[in-house]
Amino acid sequence: MLKHEVEEAKREGLIGTIIQQGACKCCGQLMKIETIIDWDEDRCHELATEKCDCEDAKEYTRKKYWHENANKKISLLFENKKEPVNQEAVGLMRNTVDLLIDNKLESISIDLGQGVKAKLCKNYKGKIKVERTNTVKMTEEA
Ligand SMILES: [Zn+2]
Numbered sequence: 001m002l003k004h005e006v007e008e009a010k011r012e013g014l015i016g017t018i019i020q021q022g023a024c025k026c027c028g029q030l031m032k033i034e035t036i037i038d039w040d041e042d043r044c045h046e047l048a049t050e051k052c053d054c055e056d057a058k059e060y061t062r063k064k065y066w067h068e069n070a071n072k073k074i075s076l077l078f079e080n081k082k083e084p085v086n087q088e089a090v091g092l093m094r095n096t097v098d099l100l101i102d103n104k105l106e107s108i109s110i111d112l113g114q115g116v117k118a119k120l121c122k123n124y125k126g127k128i129k130v131e132r133t134n135t136v137k138m139t140e141e142a
Contacts, residue, residue, distance in 0.1 A: 002047040022048030026056035070128035077132040
């Protein structure tokens, strides 16, 4: 989310912020927004959309947040250095995120082999839940 980038920049104080103008992509309303110095027009409009109060912009921003959040969880659970899984499977999971957000899928489970399973589903609000299950089977032959 761009608004989080601005908040972070202000908190860390390493990059300057300025006041610019942006237009909501949904309703076209112009507004003054605090942005990061080298941002182009597209980013200003995107941030204005994140901040706009119109219903379409709120819906857009909510979905965008869910999308980014789900992708972050996928990275954390499946792309960490200790136990990464193959990139194609991660790509498949990323592709299903929007289908879930747009109500085209309710949930998806993927068996990644080696006892690793992934499950993506929605909670009651529509936010995406990402789960990783590692099953370790122990057998000993005597
Ligand atoms: Zn708007």
